[in-house]
Amino acid sequence: MLAQVLKRAARVWADRGKRGREISPAAWEEIDARLASGDAENAEAVWVSLLRQNPESPVALHGLGRLQGMRGELATAGRNLAKAVRLKPDFTEAWIDLGNVQLTSDKPEEAESAYRRALAVDETSVLAWCNLGLCQQKRSQLTEASESFRRALDLNPRFGLALRHWVGIQTKLDWPDGAAELLERWADMVPDHAEAQAALGFMWLKHRFRPDLAITHFNRAVALGMNHAELHGNRGIALQDLGRIDEALASYDKALHLEPENRAVRFHRSLAKLLVHDFEQGWPDYELRLLNEECPRRALPFPRWDGTELSGKTILVYAEQGLGDEIMFASCLPDIIVRSGHCVIECHKKLAPMFRRSFPTATVHDGGQHDEPSGLSGLPPIDCCIPVGSLPLHFRRRLEDFPQHTGYLKADxxxxxxxxxxxxxxxxxxxxxxxxxxxxxxxxxxxxxxxxxxxxxxxxxxxxxxxxxxxxxxxxxxxxxxxxxxxxxxxxxxxxxxxxxxxxxxxxxxxxxxxxxxxxxxxxxxxxxxxxxxxxxxxxxxxxxxxxxxxxxxxxxxxxxxxxxxxxxxxxxxxxxxxxxxxx
Missing domain, CATH: 3.40.50.2000 (Glycogen Phosphorylase B;)
Structure with missing residues (x-):
């Protein structure tokens, strides 16, 4: 992951004036040609040859160290880049690449120092501000990282890497005051920039909950040539929120054509299928909710029930999601109670009295979704378990599977x-x-x-x-x-x-x-x-x-x-x- 970031952050050698005059034009042309063709090994050989001629060349040390860093030889790269900046303290690009190597080496403090040295030389370096933001983000300094990405985007609103990370941070910070207006200002500066339009759509969708406005920006991003799985996935969510399910499913399919294993898109597509009562196709990918980083990880010491015979066995059905979800999925509890030898039901403590009254043959445990497994001590021995939201996967595969009940919960x-x-x-x-x-x-x-x-x-x-x-x-x-x-x-x-x-x-x-x-x-x-x-x-x-x-x-x-x-x-x-x- 960090190696990819390092590669993305690497700058093309376009400004001959900054390279120094110690390298001949012929050598630059040879290096450029080899790098352009992907021949990094022979490009490195040119740097090594130049260093034999002049071991104190900061430009050659930088070029060699940069290639070594991209290849993962971090210790050697760090030594060469450190020597380059000692010889030439105002070498902005070398400071940036030294910071990249330090960041990849899991030395974020040293990386931040290198990026700040680069900015001390050139405070208009978009790449230095962006990479400083990446470093601060890794150190969980989200407010500081947001400001660094902002400085990069003020200088260049088209800088997609900075924009994506800045938007991600605003989401984690719950879009503080002024953030949405900043994004709109940058987008106005580059109206033909697809990533800015996609970011605006995301903001309207996830922050201001206006899918009608979000879809306008997503469509502009598509019209401007953007063809990313994330864009098509978010566009699908907006269409789904507008009730345009066929179009939403088509957008999800475009996203999955680009990234077949994109879990977020597959999950949202499952919700669209459930919306139209396609339960057979919807429930399997609904299981992906359990992999969401916001879903509590339950390290329960019991195997997951897979639908096999439960006669004589005790199954734990454990709580998940909100109170409304626990209540709705509880409609499947009579099914699992009949099928199992015994059922242990974990539910929110607010629901426990009602669940005990409604399911008298089960053992009801008023536990929390973040409880440790030790909180289940004292319950009957458990053979297997299943989250309550997964019961419909086994019991509600078709519309005809939903019972015409007159109430499965009982009030006092x-x-x-x-x-x-x-x-x-x-x-x-x-x-x-x-x-x-x-x-x-x-x-x-x-x-x-x-x-x-x-x-x-x-x-x-x-x-x-x-x-x-x-x-x-x-x-x-x-x-x-x-x-x-x-x-x-x-x-x-x-x-x-x-x-x-x-x-x-x-x-x-x-x-x-x-x-x-x-x-x-x-x-x-x-x-x-x-x-x-x-x-x-x-x-x-x-x-x-x-x-x-x-x-x-x-x-x-x-x-x-x-x-x-x-x-x-x-x-x-x-x-x-x-x-x-x-x-x-």
């Missing part, structure tokens, strides 16, 4: 009775739960959420009482709804703070209406009537067409007609609610 009956009495005190009319915000900023919250006041046309419908199921801080929003619009949205924070209590509240409600969030999954898993308002390009769980979800027979899906077009969707839901109230 006593607490449901309590909430029925409490809600009855609100007066006559249906009791309807409401959510309007889902996920986090990193999980596209802005794309699948709306301001509370967008729901005003729905909340104005008479004959119903609306109850907030919003899990985060929302009291100010609810107060504003009352003061500005004169509408009441009841809120019971204690019921939201405890998931088992939330389940009891849901069990007492007549209907839940919400955006794509965990409460929707909980309501569907309890067998309660749920209406979900989905963006035009929802997560794969919700499908991309139709008004139903295979996971939850009691769930209806209302879909946007265009990105961020919530108002029109709310009016459709309002009309359906009026009809629903008339029927009930």
């Amino acid at each position: 009956e006593a607490r449901m009775s309590y909430w029925r009495r409490s809600l009855a005190g609100l007066g006559p009319g249906l009791k309807i739960g409401i959510t309007w915000r889902g996920g986090t900023r990193q999980t596209r919250q802005s794309y699948r959420s709306m301001p509370l006041d967008t729901l005003v046309p729905l909340l104005e419908v008479s004959g119903a009482h609306f109850i907030s199921l919003q899990y985060d801080e929302c009291r100010d929003e609810i107060a504003k709804l009352g003061s500005v619009h004169g509408l009441t949205l009841h809120h019971f924070p204690a019921a939201i703070a405890d998931y088992d209590e939330t389940a009891a509240l849901l069990g007492a409600l007549d209907l839940v209406i919400g955006v794509c969030t965990a409460v929707v999954h909980l309501g569907g898993a309890l067998g309660r009537p749920v209406w979900v308002m989905a963006p035009v390009g929802p997560e794969w769980r919700y499908g991309v067409t139709g008004g139903t979800m295979p996971w939850y027979p009691t769930c209806r899906v209302f879909r946007q007609a265009a990105p961020f077009a919530w108002e029109e969707l709310i009016l459709r839901v309002r009309n359906e609610l009026i009809a629903y109230l008339d029927e009930n």
Whole structure:
């Protein structure tokens, strides 16, 4: 990897003035010709011959050391390059190549010193700034590296290596203030630069969650001749977020034609296939999620279950992803419980009371996804294990495999009775739960959420009482709804703070209406009537067409007609609610 970086960072010998006058034009022509033809061995022979004639030639020492460094002879290269800069302290290129050798030798401090010496000689050296950034990045100095790449790009916005690393750092730093504007400025300076357009598309897609704008820049990059797997993969994600699944699949296929084993592209293609209910093709590559660097590595001392006979054996099904995912994939737990001798279920502690109630023949362990294997001590002896998100690979291969259940999770009956009495005190009319915000900023919250006041046309419908199921801080929003619009949205924070209590509240409600969030999954898993308002390009769980979800027979899906077009969707839901109230 570092050898490749070193090769990319190497400069072509184009500026004869910087080479020094100690090498004859004929020698330069011979070296140029051999390097251009890839004949590094004979080019080295020329440098060696020149050094025999003049052992103190910094230019020949640099040329020889640079070739040796590219070949991996780091110690020898370092000695020659160090001698070159001793003889010629203002030799910028030699300092840069010495830094490259030190960086490749895993000596980042010495490398940084060499790059800074190069910049002390020539602070306009784009390569020195870029390589300094690479060095700082290796030392996990992300803020400093970002600044070094910025200096390189201010000097040359077309410097693709610096741009790619700068964008990667902004993603890790969650795009600090001013970063997006910097990228836009550089792109404006070079409107015909494909990499800048691809970077802009990435920013709009991953930072600002605007796939409609991202696709414009990705298309420009393609039109400008860029043909990278990463570009086609990101373009596929944008198309998928826009609900254009056929085009997304075509873009993923282009990416995989270039890089057949690109795991990120294969994973996102699997999500597109799951969106259109192609479960047979989707589930196998969905397993690639487990290789994501953000996925907890579970060093469990049990073999992975591969679908073989489980009679008389104990299997551990362990937790992964978020609460909504654990709830949804739990629909497969009855299948594995029946098939195994015994099932041990690891789940989030918020879900443990409900899972114990719902799966009484299983052993439920309230563990965390980052727990050490020692946390499983005291459980029955385990023969094999599987992450809960991998159960559908065995039990949901076709649409027909999804059961028409009436609820596989069970709320506490006593607490449901309590909430029925409490809600009855609100007066006559249906009791309807409401959510309007889902996920986090990193999980596209802005794309699948709306301001509370967008729901005003729905909340104005008479004959119903609306109850907030919003899990985060929302009291100010609810107060504003009352003061500005004169509408009441009841809120019971204690019921939201405890998931088992939330389940009891849901069990007492007549209907839940919400955006794509965990409460929707909980309501569907309890067998309660749920209406979900989905963006035009929802997560794969919700499908991309139709008004139903295979996971939850009691769930209806209302879909946007265009990105961020919530108002029109709310009016459709309002009309359906009026009809629903008339029927009930």
